[in-house]
Amino acid sequence: LEEMMHNIDNDVKKVHNDHRKDCEKLRSEIFEIKNEYGEVKYYDEMKADLDELKQVVKFKATTHKTENESILLDKVENVIKELTSLKKDIDKIVVENRSDSPKKNNSIQESCIQKWEEYIGTEILEEIVSTINLKLNSLKAEFQGDFEEMRIQLGDLDSVCV
DSSP states (O other): HHHHHHHHHHHHHHHHHHHHHHHHHHHHHHHHHHHHHHHHHHHHHHHHHHHEEEEEEEHHHHHOOOHHHHHHHHHHHHHHHHHHHHHHHHHHHHHHHHHHHHHHHHHHHHHHHHHHHIIIIIIIIIHHHHHHHHHHHHHHHHHHHHHHHHHHHHHHHHHHHH
């Protein structure tokens, strides 16, 4: 019974370690996605800087009215539009990844539950059956020994009575 408990303990540790590895893998995937798409706060800082540049360019455009400055203003506006589009794309990807995280978590939980069910259905059940068989065989041997002893005593009594 101690050996069976030891085996169960080892298997529980194995399943726990597998679950921990899956969680670490999920965390590293989230970290990689976060690094891949950058921080949203940097976008806000860049947008603020570009807004300041836009104000400076507008001021110079109104004071100097040169063709080069108006081209620069157009370029700054295009960069702002592109950054706005980039922010929307990043937000969309972050939302998609957040919705995928519960799915992955559920998948990991279902996998662990399935492993536990398989383990209980096979390993533990086999251990219980083998332990019961061992006890039954032990009892059978004990009963056979007692039976032989009784048979010898009956034989002795029969020879005494005759």
